[in-house]
Amino acid sequence: MAVAKRIIPCLDVDKGRVVKGVNFLNIRDAGDPVEIAKRYDKEGADEITMLDITASHETRETTYKTVESIASQVFIPLTVGGGVRSIDDIKRLLRSGADKVSINTSAVENPDFVKEAADKFGSQCIVVAVDAKASSQSEDFWEVVTYGGRNRTGMDVLSWTQQVADYGAGEILLTSMDRDGTKEGFDNDLVFQVSNGISLPVIASGGVGNLDHLIDGIKVGGAEAVLAASIFHFSEYTIKEAKEAMRASGIEVRF
């Protein structure tokens, strides 16, 4: 008996529709977020993450409405991220029915925002999303990048995740920008180093192409949870199949 490893399908939402591209290009439509969330809930997803990938002022109201519809029909935890910049944004998302909010760029630009948010709403609902890019110079250095990978910060992922842990983050959503959309599997060295360095749960993200990749993220990377998008959206695999494969490899999962 132990806490089960989680499978988290991720909905990348643009103007109220789920989309998924390769390295943020070639975006293709994957459907209505509420319907997809309901399907995942039925299939046994442990949580759902929704990322508002445009996050402009014009689309914000649509996002709140989508969050509200998902939250009133799906009774598993819902994390919402994308363009979260202020305490008010967090309040609005939590009121709309999000259980956790994921902060990325605004945490890098103002680390105290993590502290303030955790003090106000509790660590349990503050997820810090970290986008990492491997360095060509050193094997053990990953750089924090922002704005969907367009901006390099020079910051070390390992010290950054330790810092946000100290600032009260409740969880780390760790995405390898080198692997995202490639279907080559997680960057498990990265996942292992981050997971080993902090006592917070780490969600591995970026690069899942098959079920073995999910298993490796937990067994090799040491992640508490694995996040994937396209392998589930386009029905290559169901969540149930993923869980069966994980259980068969000796990982504790919830059925």
Added chain:
Amino acid sequence: MTQVVVIDYGMGNLHSVSKALEAVSVSETITVSSDLEVIKKSDKLVFPGVGAIKDCMEAFSVELKETVLEEVKRKPTLAICVGMQMLLESSEENDGVEGLSILDGKVTKIQSSKEIKVPHMGWNQVKFLKEHPLLKNIDDSSFFYFVHSYCCLSSEDALTETIHGERFISSLAKDNIFAVQFHPEKSQTAGLELYKNFLDWSV
């Protein structure tokens, strides 16, 4: 018609609790309120709580605290997460906070390690120690969703236990009070079943 009131003292996400109750209600009315008269007139109470315990305790006005203490003693009450912790004697969180001492037990920090992550976040099994009407039609050792950094390690009122590094009390029951560390509103089928049992529960 049965009136169920989710007590709103300004803390946490009450939306998910009330939506989950609405999803299983047949004829009950679910209201989220901080109005003393509404709380007094209710038939059943839900006492949620999320975030830091000190903020939760401080969010109570003196009148609201008095009313809740009075009402919780005689109405079927379901306390959730920090709501559960507030009903115990004390908590180590925020350098020590006094609880309402309605249930037996103290709240302490979960010990973390490389393997034992804190917050204890995710789905874990709930092992029944006794029978209770609120556990009807739920399998022993079902998974429920947890998210907390503090827990109660022992209590005379223990009803279920769960292991995260250490064994801790995942729910307590005493007379008309049922208190859970986990979040039934986020625990899919098993959680909705528990809410249904709460609505059906007569003490």
